[in-house]
Amino acid sequence: xxxxxxxxxxxxxxxxxxxxxxxxxxxxxxxxxxxxxxxxxxxxxxxxxxxxxxxxxxxxxxxxxxxxxxxxxxxxxxxxxxxxxxxxxxxxxxxxxxxxxxxxxxxxxxxxxxxxxxxxxxxxxxxxxxxxxxxxxxxxxxxxxxxxxxxxxxxxxxxxxxxxxxxxxxxxxxxxxxxxxxxxxxxxxxxxxxxxxxxxxxxxx
Numbered sequence: 425x426x427x428x429x430x431x432x433x434x435x436x437x438x439x440x441x442x443x444x445x446x447x448x449x450x451x452x453x454x455x456x457x458x459x460x461x462x463x464x465x466x467x468x469x470x471x472x473x474x475x476x477x478x479x480x481x482x483x484x485x486x487x488x489x490x491x492x493x494x495x496x497x498x499x500x501x502x503x504x505x506x507x508x509x510x511x512x513x514x515x516x517x518x519x520x521x522x523x524x525x526x527x528x529x530x531x532x533x534x535x536x537x538x539x540x541x542x543x544x545x546x547x548x549x550x551x552x553x554x555x556x557x558x559x560x561x562x563x564x565x566x567x568x569x570x571x572x573x574x575x576x577x578x579x580x581x582x583x584x585x586x587x588x589x590x591x592x593x594x595x596x597x598x599x600x601x602x603x604x605x606x607x608x609x610x611x612x613x614x615x616x617x618x619x620x621x622x623x624x625x626x627x628x629x
Contacts, residue, residue: 521549523557523590525625528613536604541597542613544623546590555590557617558583563600566607576600588615 527543546555563574576598577586588594602608608629615623 521552522547523555523615523623525613525615525623526593527595528625528627530600530611530627533599536602536606538600538602538608538611539597540600540611541595542625544588544590544594544596544615546592546594548591553591555588555617557588557615557622559586559588559596560614560616561586561600562612562614563602563608564610564612565602566609567603567605571609572606574600574602 524545524547525542526545527541529542530538530540533539540561542559544559548554561576563576565572565574577583585596585598588596600611610626610628612624612626614621
C-alpha cells in the first residue's frame, strides 16, 4: 500500500510539472498505467496467498494466478524502462532530429537461441516530426572455429519488422537462432536512413 501511495504521488508530481508537449503527456499516461498495474499485481498476490491456504481450490487456478502476476510484473518492468527513457529525453533532450539507441540487451533463451531487445528514441524538430528508416542486426559467431556473420534482416531481403518509424520511442524484440554449436561473439544494432548509418550499439561476448 505504501508503495502504491508513493508511486501515485510521483505520478501526480510528474503530471503537475510545467513541462509541456506530447512527450511529457505520454510519460504521464505511462505513469498512470504503471500505478494501475502495480495495484493489480498486489491484488493478485494477495489472492494467490489466499488460494494457497484454501484446500478446496484446484492447483491449476493457483498456477493461473501466479502466471498472471508474473506477466504483470514483466509489463511493469517495461513500463518502468519507458518512463526512465522519457525522463532522460526530457532532462537531456540531446541533438534535435537525431536517433539514439537507449536500450540494447540480449540474453540466451535456449542452447542455440538468443532473445534481443532494443529501444530507440528520436528527438523531433521543426523539419522532422518523425524518423523513418530501418534497423539491422549483425551477428558474429564461431561455427566449428570459423568466423561467421548473420544478418537480420537477411541481405537483400525485405525489412519486415526492421522497417521502423519513430515519433518518440520505439521498442522491438525478437529471437536470434544460431546453428547448433554456434558460439555468439558479438551483436551489433545499426539504424539506417537509406544507406546512411545514423546510430549503432555493439554488444560483445
